[in-house]
Amino acid sequence: MKTTLTRRDMLKAGTALAASTVFATPTRAQAPAASTVTPALIEAAKKEGKAVWYTSVDLPLAERVARTFEAKYPGVAVRVERTGAERVFSRIAQEYASKIHAVDIVNSSDAAHLIVWKRQGILEPYLPEDVAKHYPAEHKDPDGQFASFRIFLCPIAYNTKLVTAAEAPKSYADLLDPKWAGKIVKAHPGYSGTILTATYQMSRDIGWEYFERLARQRIMQVQSASDPPKKLALGERAVMADGVEYVVFQHKEKGDPVELVYPTEGTPLIIGPNAIFKAAPNPNAARLLQSFMFSPECQQLCVDHGGLRSAHALVKEKAGRRPMKDIKLMKDDAAAVERESDNIKKRYTQIFKV
Amino acid sequence: MTIALPAQQMAERRSFKIDFTWPVLIGFIALLCVLIILPMGWLVYYSLVDQDGAFTFANFRQLVDDPVFLEPMMTTVIIAVCSSIACCVVAAPMGWLVARTDMPMTKLIRALVTASFVTPPFLGAVAWEILAAPNSGLLNKLYRVVTGAPMDEYLLDIYTLPGLIFVISCYTFPYVFVLIANALDRIPSDLEDASAILGGGAWTTARRVTIPLALPALLAGALIAFLQAMILFGSPAILALPAGFHTMTTKIWSLFQYPPKPELAAAASLPLLIITVILLRGQAMILGRKGYTVVGGKGAEPRLIKLGWWLVPAMTFVTIVLMLPVFLPYFALFNAAFSPIATTLVTPWNATMHNVWFTFFELSSTKTALKNTFMLGAMSATLGTLLALVISYLTARQAVRGHRILAFLATAPIAIPGIVLGVGLFLSYTRPPLVLYGTIWILLIAYITIELPAAYQQLQSAFKSVHPELEEASRMLGATRLRALRDITAPLLKTSVLATWCFIFVSTIRELSAAVMLFTSETKVVSVLIFDLKESGDLGAISVLGLSMLILTFAVVIGVSRIPGFGGGTRLRNT
Numbered sequence: 011m012k013t014t015l016t017r018r019d020m021l022k023a024g025t026a027l028a029a030s031t032v033f034a035t036p037t038r039a040q041a042p043a044a045s046t047v048t049p050a051l052i053e054a055a056k057k058e059g060k061a062v063w064y065t066s067v068d069l070p071l072a073e074r075v076a077r078t079f080e081a082k083y084p085g086v087a088v089r090v091e092r093t094g095a096e097r098v099f100s101r102i103a104q105e106y107a108s109k110i111h112a113v114d115i116v117n118s119s120d121a122a123h124l125i126v127w128k129r130q131g132i133l134e135p136y137l138p139e140d141v142a143k144h145y146p147a148e149h150k151d152p153d154g155q156f157a158s159f160r161i162f163l164c165p166i167a168y169n170t171k172l173v174t175a176a177e178a179p180k181s182y183a184d185l186l187d188p189k190w191a192g193k194i195v196k197a198h199p200g201y202s203g204t205i206l207t208a209t210y211q212m213s214r215d216i217g218w219e220y221f222e223r224l225a226r227q228r229i230m231q232v233q234s235a236s237d238p239p240k241k242l243a244l245g246e247r248a249v250m251a252d253g254v255e256y257v258v259f260q261h262k263e264k265g266d267p268v269e270l271v272y273p274t275e276g277t278p279l280i281i282g283p284n285a286i287f288k289a290a291p292n293p294n295a296a297r298l299l300q301s302f303m304f305s306p307e308c309q310q311l312c313v314d315h316g317g318l319r320s321a322h323a324l325v326k327e328k329a330g331r332r333p334m335k336d337i338k339l340m341k342d343d344a345a346a347v348e349r350e351s352d353n354i355k356k357r358y359t360q361i362f363k364v
Numbered sequence: 365m366t367i368a369l370p371a372q373q374m375a376e377r378r379s380f381k382i383d384f385t386w387p388v389l390i391g392f393i394a395l396l397c398v399l400i401i402l403p404m405g406w407l408v409y410y411s412l413v414d415q416d417g418a419f420t421f422a423n424f425r426q427l428v429d430d431p432v433f434l435e436p437m438m439t440t441v442i443i444a445v446c447s448s449i450a451c452c453v454v455a456a457p458m459g460w461l462v463a464r465t466d467m468p469m470t471k472l473i474r475a476l477v478t479a480s481f482v483t484p485p486f487l488g489a490v491a492w493e494i495l496a497a498p499n500s501g502l503l504n505k506l507y508r509v510v511t512g513a514p515m516d517e518y519l520l521d522i523y524t525l526p527g528l529i530f531v532i533s534c535y536t537f538p539y540v541f542v543l544i545a546n547a548l549d550r551i552p553s554d555l556e557d558a559s560a561i562l563g564g565g566a567w568t569t570a571r572r573v574t575i576p577l578a579l580p581a582l583l584a585g586a587l588i589a590f591l592q593a594m595i596l597f598g599s600p601a602i603l604a605l606p607a608g609f610h611t612m613t614t615k616i617w618s619l620f621q622y623p624p625k626p627e628l629a630a631a632a633s634l635p636l637l638i639i640t641v642i643l644l645r646g647q648a649m650i651l652g653r654k655g656y657t658v659v660g661g662k663g664a665e666p667r668l669i670k671l672g673w674w675l676v677p678a679m680t681f682v683t684i685v686l687m688l689p690v691f692l693p694y695f696a697l698f699n700a701a702f703s704p705i706a707t708t709l710v711t712p713w714n715a716t717m718h719n720v721w722f723t724f725f726e727l728s729s730t731k732t733a734l735k736n737t738f739m740l741g742a743m744s745a746t747l748g749t750l751l752a753l754v755i756s757y758l759t760a761r762q763a764v765r766g767h768r769i770l771a772f773l774a775t776a777p778i779a780i781p782g783i784v785l786g787v788g789l790f791l792s793y794t795r796p797p798l799v800l801y802g803t804i805w806i807l808l809i810a811y812i813t814i815e816l817p818a819a820y821q822q823l824q825s826a827f828k829s830v831h832p833e834l835e836e837a838s839r840m841l842g843a844t845r846l847r848a849l850r851d852i853t854a855p856l857l858k859t860s861v862l863a864t865w866c867f868i869f870v871s872t873i874r875e876l877s878a879a880v881m882l883f884t885s886e887t888k889v890v891s892v893l894i895f896d897l898k899e900s901g902d903l904g905a906i907s908v909l910g911l912s913m914l915i916l917t918f919a920v921v922i923g924v925s926r927i928p929g930f931g932g933g934t935r936l937r938n939t
Contacts, residue, residue, distance in 0.1 A: 091729070101885070232606055
């Protein structure tokens with residue numbers, strides 16, 4: 011995807027390295043060697059017969075990835091457990107506290123979770139060949155414990171039947187116009203990792219005052235970041251203040267009346283890494299699934315069908331979508347989200363009452 | 365009667381009592397204590413400690429001081445009061461029409477009320493979103509088409525406090541209706557005849573005789589409606605959060621989101637528990653004092669009032685009332701199941717099987733959830749009925765001393781709201797020695813505990829209606845207590861047992877508030893799966909899943925009531 015390293019990339023890689031040094035467990039393992047999919051691995055995975063994927067990817071897309079995997083490797087069933095990233099996180103915490111090890115492989119839209127799990131030492135290092143060869147440094151953990159399965163943005167969008175392109179908001183500041191009162195839908199950082207990450211970046215770049223004023227707009231508060239695009243498609247609300255870009259793409263390309271707006275202040279950048287747990291009940295199936303999910307085949311499916319973006323160098327962006335390099339992005343900072351997480355949820359609840 | 369027995373048999377029976385009865389009694393008391401007192405004990409303990417385990421009142425102080433808790437409490441009280449009034453205003457005239465007038469199709473009307481009872485309140489709430497969301501709701505679209513109003517004008521907004529009260533009332537009114545209709549069924553016409561003979565007109569009779577006799581049932585209904593509205597979780601979670609407010613149940617639940625605050629959740633649960641206990645005591649007092657009024661009315665058929673021309677408004681009223689919880693929501697769900705977009709009307713040209721395909725062939729949780737749900741439903745119903753059967757036998761026949769303790773323990777869970785029990789069980793069984801969290805057993809315990817009081821009350825009154833002299837006759841002829849039970853009492857109780865089984869089965873399937881606290885990925889049930897789907901806005905899958913669940917529920921209930929030897933005529937009874 012990227013051919014030259016920009017200063018910004020260097021900076022990011024630098025932060026990632028610094029972060030991982032700070033948070034690394036004392037017994038830091040060497041980065042594992044890249045693993046290919048061998049017939050032995052497929053055989054072992056078939057013996058286990060299933061893999062369990064806890065994820066916050068929008069359900070139809072997650073199930074499609076699972077079914078595509080099952081078609082390629084018959085005999086290994088994938089069970090998708092989908093809920094908001096923050097719920098996935100507390101679910102795993104609760105289950106692990108009760109010594110329940112049900113999850114094989116996890117995907118979170120809150121990259122900060124991976125920092126926590128890595129610090130707890132519960133992630134299994136595993137480096138799929140594709141990640142080793144085709145993923146830039148800022149999208150993989152130096153110790154091989156996780157890598158960016160998906161990248162997407164958290165923009166504004168509107169329903170084109172209810173709002174014309176001229177009237178549509180161009181920036182976050184535009185959403186504070188009284189004419190949008192009662193017409194905005196927005197998701198919740200206590201449920202969605204996307205929204206938690208976005209709330210961090212926005213509060214850092216444009217300030218909490220924005221949220222305090224937005225709260226007076228009588229917004230419709232939904233939970234999942236993939237729900238606002240669906241509410242737009244239903245025509246239930248005219249504008250979404252936040253939500254996932256990829257579900258908007260899906261609706262738009264299906265012919266539903268929705269349109270994206272990348273706000274002038276910058277658009278929050280969300281990175282959703284994948285990782286395997288040490289205590290995975292189906293370790294081989296987990297590896298096979300992990301390798302599959304970073305393959306060009308799966309990544310291209312997620313881009314073309316799902317509307318996601320990919321860090322895989324061989325995967326192409328779909329025509330008709332604005333390429334990421336042309337969009338003004340807010341800077342992602344998982345380490346800061348990890349520090350601020352509880353505070354953000356608390357403050358958000360005070361402002362929005364739920 | 366024992367005098368007639370030979371001395372040898374007397375001795376035999378005495379030893380039988382010593383060997384058998386006390387262990388049974390102690391066993392059952394111990395079991396009920398574990399079921400009820402253990403979770404409640406942990407709840408109280410947690411409410412009184414801080415995060416390090418030191419004793420403190422800080423949790424309660426925060427509850428009273430912090431507006432984050434005061435507002436949900438006020439909201440909950442408003443919802444409970446308004447729903448209770450709304451239910452009575454609707455259910456009382458409807459109960460009277462069905463029980464005391466010559467209105468036709470009363471059987472059908474009662475069956476439809478049962479259907480609204482079987483509908484899980486959270487599913488009803490989702491259906492009402494599809495119907496009355498301000499912009500995309502089907503009813504609002506209809507309103508705009510009819511009146512030509514602009515795109516952003518609407519008639520109904522379900523995401524408001526009145527909207528929530530309305531939806532809660534829709535699925536609470538069956539409780540009140542059944543209580544009132546049953547009470548009016550039982551009022552003997554002799555009393556009304558007496559009033560007529562003494563010169564009272566129809567109106568005077570109604571005012572001076574019928575209404576006062578039905579008043580205790582109405583008050584009981586109002587209390588039940590109040591409690592149901594107060595402890596409901598699903599509907600507020602679906603309708604209140606988008607509108608930007610919490611009720612106590614959703615607030616308690618939100619305290620378990622990361623980072624979890626079990627101490628505060630425990631403290632916030634206790635007011636619900638205390639209010640419930642107080643109100644139930646109040647109900648017992650009212651019913652206890654007024655209960656004598658209809659005793660002795662056996663045999664006399666109630667006199668039916670002729671509606672005449674009033675039939676038209678009466679039928680209109682009943683139809684509208686049944687539209688709200690049954691016809692309209694089922695239509696909305698059916699529409700959403702086969703429509704490309706939930707709030708677009710299905711036509712033969714746009715109908716799609718995509719949602720059905722997705723739910724059954726792509727959604728990987730469907731099979732697990734359906735299996736768990738129906739397995740848990742059957743197990744809870746079977747074990748719960750057995751438990752209630754033994755306890756009600758012991759108490760109704762006063763077979764053992766101390767039966768009053770049993771009766772108290774078996775009715776106590778009625779005072780525990782589902783979400784509170786969920787919190788209590790979570791705190792009890794996520795620690796050694798019994799780590800049940802993550803297994804279906806913790807859900808089984810929750811369901812049995814929640815349904816025990818209703819099951820016990822049904823079976824206890826069934827036992828009371830079978831006179832002990834039949835059992836005594838069998839005992840005199842030499843049968844043991846157990847043999848008498850098997851050969852005499854059990855066959856007479858079949859219908860009640862079956863009704864109880866079905867009641868627990870249905871209630872288990874529609875339970876959400878305890879399950880949402882206790883499930884893990886392996887032990888997900890359909891109600892929780894629907895709730896998950898709701899949070900990510902997948903309305904099509906919800907509709908398919910919800911309708912399938914209802915169809916399967918009805919199939920099981922009908923199938924069970926047709927088991928040979930059990931006889932038909934089983935009717936679901938609400939508590």
